[in-house]
Amino acid sequence: MKDRRRQGTVRLNYTKLLALIRTVDSLIIVLSLELAIRLVNQTLDTWYVLNDGHRYCALAGVLLFQFFADYYEVYYAWRGASQDNESVRLGWSWFCAMAAIMALLACFKSGVELSLFVTAAWFCVSFLALILVHELGRGWLAFLRRRGLNSRRVVIAGANDLGARLAGAFAAMPWLGYCFAGYYDDRGFQQGRRLACPERLYGGDFNTLVQRARDGEIDEIFIAMPMRSEQRVAELMNLLSDTTASVYYVPDVFVFNLVRSRLDMVQGIPCITVHGSPFKHQPVDGFLKRAEDVVLSFAILALIAVPMVLIATAVKLDSPGPVLFKQKRYGMSGEPIEVWKFRTMTVQENGATVTQATRNDARITRLGGFLRRYSLDELPQFINVLQGRMSIVGPRPHAVAHNEYYRKQINGYMLRHTIKPGITGLAQINGCRGETDTLDKMERRVVYDLEYISHWQVWLDLKIIFLTIFRVAHDPNAY
Incomplete structure (x- = not known):
């Protein structure tokens, strides 16, 4: 029979160990608030500094962290997850908990005083302590396994x-x-x-x-x-x-071509999601994505309101026709949406046949070439984002005629529409802009779009937005 010593006691007492880890994490959150207040107020000689309001904040921090930790599967299992992966999940759990606490304090007049410095110190001390404790736990398990235990x-x-x-x-x-x-x-x-x-x-x-x-x-x-x-x-x-x-x-x-695959249960029957939206079964992710779109769109529109008025005036004076070009495209789940752009051409194709813009295209107006070069024609789409039709980051929407063509040519093309289309995306920061005169160019875009859907995170959106600002202005494929 097998050596029971090699199996060890960790496996037999895993639920008890999990309860201990949860308890330690909760204590870290409470004690970190105590330490943060001491550090900021320089009251290191006082035995106990938490007042009633602080205790409510600490309790809310514990409950909210445990909720988001379950959502991000922090306690699911230590086996099979890398240290970096666990640290990211811990970070997001504590960040979401802190964001929820700040939102509650802002919405309800609770009389709790929690300064910006105390909040920042609480967040940093708790985050570092949580990471340290979980790393020590991993180290302890690694030590046991090197000795042949818990293997x-x-x-x-x-x-x-x-x-x-x-x-x-x-x-x-x-x-x-x-x-x-x-x-x-x-x-x-x-x-x-x-x-x-x-x-x-x-x-x-x-x-x-x-x-x-x-x-x-x-x-x-x-x-x-x-x-x-x-x-x-x-x-x-x-x-x-x-x-x-x-x-x-x-x-x-x-x-199969897996896109955001996951295991679901239907009345006890395991079902693997092969193709799916990252937000359909993850309402918290969907809320974060929408909140990101609304907050950033409001901020960006406030900054570009005057330039948009100037551009609109210039478009009207440059050539006859409407200021905005409105085109039907496919949105999330393939539903038709209307996408807005500043008009850059003398024609407005929106039917069964849409000819892509080419370099030195005669249809592009004098002002239109400049607007397209620096993607200024896309600015009205931030209004589409606020309307809920689009997202700031996501697969670029194509004309309906192009969708109907490429869905027959490229396997998995329509999987791009499992999320809202975006103003910019992973494909765009990797040089996939301009005319798709060959099939492999569109295939390359689809690969990036599906990769984005499979690995979506808020930090990835912020990274794409940041890189878009610097790369789009120097993209030779924009015309």
């Missing part, structure tokens, strides 16, 4: 590309405590069949795997086999049910 002897059933990818993940994260013991597959090397693993890591066929699992030599088994092998997977799982090993099935969903 797992794991194997992979399926010597294929998916299995190799999983083994690579184990190797890249040694703090998991997974001791990889090899691959098992019915297709042996002696049969002359090529397996996606070196022969030294081949442990044998499935009968050997089952026997070793029965003997207690294996803790966890990851079945990484293609979906077409349903019968083989079912037979193997049936045999492994006679063992005490933990068995995990790794579905080969990477054969």
Whole structure:
């Protein structure tokens, strides 16, 4: 039978450990407020400085942090998540909690005095302490695993590309405590069949795997086999049910074009979201995205109001026609929206055929060339953002005629519309602007758009906005 010492006590007492971690995090938040007030008010010699109002703030901080920590899955599990990833999730949880506290204090006259300096000190001290404690916890677990405690002897059933990818993940994260013991597959090397693993890591066929699992030599088994092998997977799982090993099935969903995939439960039935919006099942993310759009759009429109009036006047004087060009495009979920731009051409194409602008296009007005060069024609779209039609950052909307063409040419093209279109995006800061005279240019845009959707975060939006300011003005593809 397997060595119980190697399994350790952490796994057997995981729920108790989790409760301890939550308690420590809550104490950090309360004590950090105490320390912040002491540091700012220079009352280090006083035994206790929290008044009733501060206690309410501390309690709100604990409750809100625990809520957002659950949302960002801080306590889901330490195995499988990198240190940087956990630090980011901790940071967002505490930031959202502090933002909610500030909003509550601003909306309700509670009489609680919490100065800007105390707030900043509370945020910084708590954040640093939370990171430090969680890093110490990781270090303690790493120490136990180096001594052979709290480790797992794991194997992979399926010597294929998916299995190799999983083994690579184990190797890249040694703090998991997974001791990889090899691959098992019915297709042996002696049969002359090529397996996606070196022969030294081949442990044998499935009968050997089952026997070793029965003997207690294996803790966890990851079945990484293609979906077409349903019968083989079912037979193997049936045999492994006679063992005490933990068995995990790794579905080969990477054969699909995954966009913001996640696991959902419908009446206890697990369902994997292959294509989906990052905001459909994450209302907090949707709220943050909309709040970001509203706040930044108001601020930007306040700054550009006078320049927009001057541009509108110049457009009217430069050539006959309306100031604004309004074109039908696809918005979120493929619903038609009306996008506004300053008119830069002598024509207003908005039908079944829309000809893209080319370099030295005769249809572009004298002023229009300047506006397009520096993307000044896009400024009215901040009004579209406030209307809820668009977002500041997202996939650029294309004319309906172009959408209908490219959706037939590029696989996954319409997945761009799982979120609101944007004024700028990841594709634009990577040089994807101007005419798409070849299919590969549009394919490159789609790749960036889907990457953005898959990895959306508020900080990514802020980064794209910052880079747009500097890169768009020097983009040779803008005309």
